[in-house]
Amino acid sequence: xxxxxxxxxxxxxxxxxxxxxxxxxxxxxxxxxxxxxxxxxxxxxxxxxxxxxxxxxxxxxxxxxxxxxxxxxxxxxxxxxxxxxxxxxxxxxxxxxxxxxxxxxxxxxxxxxxxxxxxxxxxxxxxxxxxxxxxxxxxxxxxxxxxxxxxxxxxxxxxxxxxxxxxxxxxxxxxxxxxxxxxxxxxxxxxxxxxxxxxxxxxxxxxxxxxxxxxxxxxxxxxxxxxxxxxxxxxxxxxxxxxxxxxxxxxxxxxxxxxxxxxxxxxxxxxxxxxxxxxxxxxxxxxxxxxxxxxxxxxxxxxxxxxxxxxxxxxxxxxxxxxxxxxxxxxxxxxxxxxxxxxxxxxxxxxxxxxxxxxxxxxxxxxxxxxxxxxxxxxxxxxxxxxxxxxxxxxxxxxxxxxxxxxxxxxxxxxxxxxxxxxxxxxxxxxxxxxxxxxxxxxxxxxxxxxxxx
Amino acid sequence: xxxxxxxxxxxxxxxxxxxxxxxxxxxxxxxxxxxxxxxxxxxxxxxxxxxxxxxxxxxxxxxxxxxxxxxxxxxxxxxxxxxxxxxxxxxxxxxxxxxxxxxxxxxxxxxxxxxxxxxxxxxxxxxxxxxxxxxxxxxxxxxxxxxxxxxxxxxxxxxxxxxxxxxxxxxxxxxxxxxxxxxxxxxxxxxxxxxxxxxxxxxxxxxxxxxxxxxxxxxxxxxxxxxxxxxxxxxxxxxxxxxxxxxxxxxxxxxxxxxxxxxxxxxxxxxxxxxxxxxxxxxxxxxxxxxxxxxxxxxxxxxxxxxxxxxxxxxxxxxxxxxxxxxxxxxxxxxxxxxxxxxxxxxxxxxxxxxxxxxxxxxxxxxxxxxxxxxxxxxxxxxxxxxxxxxxxxxxxxxxxxxxxxxxxxxxxxxxxxxxxxxxxxxxxxxxxxxxxxxxxxxxxxxxxxxxxxxxxxxxxxxxxxxxxxxxxxxxxxxxxxxx
Numbered sequence: 001x002x003x004x005x006x007x008x009x010x011x012x013x014x015x016x017x018x019x020x021x022x023x024x025x026x027x028x029x030x031x032x033x034x035x036x037x038x039x040x041x042x043x044x045x046x047x048x049x050x051x052x053x054x055x056x057x058x059x060x061x062x063x064x065x066x067x068x069x070x071x072x073x074x075x076x077x078x079x080x081x082x083x084x085x086x087x088x089x090x091x092x093x094x095x096x097x098x099x100x101x102x103x104x105x106x107x108x109x110x111x112x113x114x115x116x117x118x119x120x121x122x123x124x125x126x127x128x129x130x131x132x133x134x135x136x137x138x139x140x141x142x143x144x145x146x147x148x149x150x151x152x153x154x155x156x157x158x159x160x161x162x163x164x165x166x167x168x169x170x171x172x173x174x175x176x177x178x179x180x181x182x183x184x185x186x187x188x189x190x191x192x193x194x195x196x197x198x199x200x201x202x203x204x205x206x207x208x209x210x211x212x213x214x215x216x217x218x219x220x221x222x223x224x225x226x227x228x229x230x231x232x233x234x235x236x237x238x239x240x241x242x243x244x245x246x247x248x249x250x251x252x253x254x255x256x257x258x259x260x261x262x263x264x265x266x267x268x269x270x271x272x273x274x275x276x277x278x279x280x281x282x283x284x285x286x287x288x289x290x291x292x293x294x295x296x297x298x299x300x301x302x303x304x305x306x307x308x309x310x311x312x313x314x315x316x317x318x319x320x321x322x323x324x325x326x327x328x329x330x331x332x333x334x335x336x337x338x339x340x341x342x343x344x345x346x347x348x349x350x351x352x353x354x355x356x357x358x359x360x361x362x363x364x365x366x367x368x369x370x371x372x373x374x375x376x377x378x379x380x381x382x383x384x385x386x387x388x389x390x391x392x393x394x395x396x397x398x399x400x401x402x403x404x405x406x407x408x409x410x411x412x413x414x415x416x417x418x419x420x421x422x423x424x425x426x427x428x429x430x431x432x433x434x435x436x437x438x439x440x441x442x443x444x445x446x447x448x449x450x451x452x453x454x
Numbered sequence: 455x456x457x458x459x460x461x462x463x464x465x466x467x468x469x470x471x472x473x474x475x476x477x478x479x480x481x482x483x484x485x486x487x488x489x490x491x492x493x494x495x496x497x498x499x500x501x502x503x504x505x506x507x508x509x510x511x512x513x514x515x516x517x518x519x520x521x522x523x524x525x526x527x528x529x530x531x532x533x534x535x536x537x538x539x540x541x542x543x544x545x546x547x548x549x550x551x552x553x554x555x556x557x558x559x560x561x562x563x564x565x566x567x568x569x570x571x572x573x574x575x576x577x578x579x580x581x582x583x584x585x586x587x588x589x590x591x592x593x594x595x596x597x598x599x600x601x602x603x604x605x606x607x608x609x610x611x612x613x614x615x616x617x618x619x620x621x622x623x624x625x626x627x628x629x630x631x632x633x634x635x636x637x638x639x640x641x642x643x644x645x646x647x648x649x650x651x652x653x654x655x656x657x658x659x660x661x662x663x664x665x666x667x668x669x670x671x672x673x674x675x676x677x678x679x680x681x682x683x684x685x686x687x688x689x690x691x692x693x694x695x696x697x698x699x700x701x702x703x704x705x706x707x708x709x710x711x712x713x714x715x716x717x718x719x720x721x722x723x724x725x726x727x728x729x730x731x732x733x734x735x736x737x738x739x740x741x742x743x744x745x746x747x748x749x750x751x752x753x754x755x756x757x758x759x760x761x762x763x764x765x766x767x768x769x770x771x772x773x774x775x776x777x778x779x780x781x782x783x784x785x786x787x788x789x790x791x792x793x794x795x796x797x798x799x800x801x802x803x804x805x806x807x808x809x810x811x812x813x814x815x816x817x818x819x820x821x822x823x824x825x826x827x828x829x830x831x832x833x834x835x836x837x838x839x840x841x842x843x844x845x846x847x848x849x850x851x852x853x854x855x856x857x858x859x860x861x862x863x864x865x866x867x868x869x870x871x872x873x874x875x876x877x878x879x880x881x882x883x884x885x886x887x888x889x890x891x892x893x894x895x896x897x898x899x900x901x902x903x904x905x906x907x908x909x910x911x912x913x914x915x916x917x918x919x920x921x922x923x924x925x926x927x928x929x930x931x932x933x934x935x936x937x938x
Binding site: 042044045046047048049050051052053054055056057058059060061065072073074075076077078091095098099100101102103104130131133134137138141151153154155183184185187190195256259260261262336337370371372373374375376377378379381382383384385387404406408431450451452453454 | 501503504506507508509510511512513514515516517527528529530531532533534535540544547548550551552553554555556557558559560586587588591595609610612644646653654655727728729730731732733734735736815817851852853854855856857858860861862863865883887888889892915917934935936937938
């Protein structure tokens, strides 16, 4: 893997971006946002404990957003030349002319702004790792096997990125970052598996061997599961599955989804949406946060936003345009169209896993879920399927693995049913969790569990 | 609709020599096999949210994806920086990393397939490029108007429409050269209907290969007006679903999702071999189950990429293998899995042309194209008439299935009781929660009212969301208990 964004590349991107902003302003644009990015990603994909494919991606792009008389147009160009930019500009103006105004659009942020560095978001060791990643993976697979896995599958991925932003609002900003991501699913047999993931922006905090061990331990404990029974259970969600549900909570906080009826938080600002133990934050300034970034898509310095505090919904996520329309301040979550969360964080409680298990009379430990789907986003009605080890808890003790169950419940009810929050947080990112989410294990009372009819 | 020739002419937006350059250079630096896909796609997208147009986007995406086999191990690399110097660097890096990976790499073999030389395209009656953004947006505003005119309270109205024109050139070191040009359109809606302080939601997608006529042909104004009226009626009048065992008649949308989830996916041979284990999962199917019974005699299921105008349409897959209809289940017996060249080499046999990638920047993996239940001899009316006490489910909202594809849930949206062979009052969220063998074993009659529905199917990491059709006719499912 080579370092991206060499100084000559950045210079050319900067001059093309300046050219695009200048030209579009000259042609009557009200707002222009140009963002340039370079990405290099290298991945080892493995299955049956052997590398099945090496993969690498290299991409450069320059995105242009234009507002002219409230007509909004976006495009991107891949060729870094003034000629390509001119061609895109001409097409954008033609496109805008034939478009229809968005009367709700209320502009972009006025800069300039100053930005703070975020700790642990760039590590040259990730950039330089190259084929050294093969040894990292080999060690992790070995650890899984030493802990009882018969076969493993997953991903080891290294990513480096540089970004540059220039707007007609006086914003000029630069950032760069690195990421390391590991996902391993361990199998003891076809019906006994465990999954764990880890991620980091810096190599020294990256722990694939620990993840491999945890996945293998779950798989080993999950051997010979009994068919589970439907009913109402107290459920201890491990961080991996609870991050999946919290991602839906975080997305429901976006004002775009609230307006689109894709959120169960409409009309609930200032109201109780969760139990006392629920404090959920979106924090793009989190040190080593997987999606931490200095500025949002319109260049506003990112910040820490408390979405839910002690169970009460405190804010929706906004960009400048939606914030002006709703007469609040931007939360620096642009998305130029749809505000989005960056890093969700559920605040720690004070119970460890053993203490949580002791509180459960009849319950389940769920170590992973997938295929979360909603019957009604506004109501919050959904179901999701536990996968990998599911463990029955009876009278405060784990009594064995079970299988073939489904959680069919309601998102608000889940948040309100949280009776204990664990003390050990994990940052989760993966195939089923696209918004990086830090969460401890969580105990939810009275969860509805269903299964296939006989 | 399809023009084919033995000679490959230049793509409109592609410098075909670049693909040849990439594989030739890969051979030079040690690859025992190489292939390249050079792609250029033009995309336009429009969104209307509660009557307000959001940002309209257009994009020209181009780049090259390359596969190499080095010391027996497979490597994939992609770039959108298409200078020859950069392509050399990309190839060299792929060779270096894959060489290092071969120490713990799977040894890949490809099934023997002849070299394919072809070019084909899909004709457009109404050319996507000839319409202005305003003309395209009119489709969304007309849909909005039709919903308003339906006089139902619909506080959430979200429409998204995209069109694509994809040119793709595939070459490999075995002499294959395939050029394709495929236009596609995609429309989806998400509606929230309110009545008495309660809401019901409906989402659906329409997609096809072809020009903008495919958008016009769907007839969205009428379709959406009837959708909101039906959703409203269900919300207002629906009764609780019966608790006892009932006979069900499910309409083509339900048939389609059942085929896709519980037949198409578990028959993907890469899942059977564990290749997708940490992502979309594995399969309850194994090679030893070929020739065994999974459903009743009434069940005939195929996946066919060659259906003209289909959302999953192609004539050659992304390994240059000629596409054909695949019989997954014949009269209830498992007959064939979906294969690429690698899985077919492992399991014995030839590829059946199932390798697809969502773009130049993704590796080709085993995918469905258009999965359908074959039509039977009944009419839908006859199926309903044959049920004394049961439920007719027309469409659905929530669904999911476990990652081995054994236990699925489908929660109905528009649905009605069947009493003495006639449709009666609406039913609230009848939920089928059933194992795959139980489901297909309980289907005892299939109608002839074929419908094809569009979906965007997810698999792989990074995610590859690929266009597919799924569908079939209405089916009768006997003696099943609904879930609560």
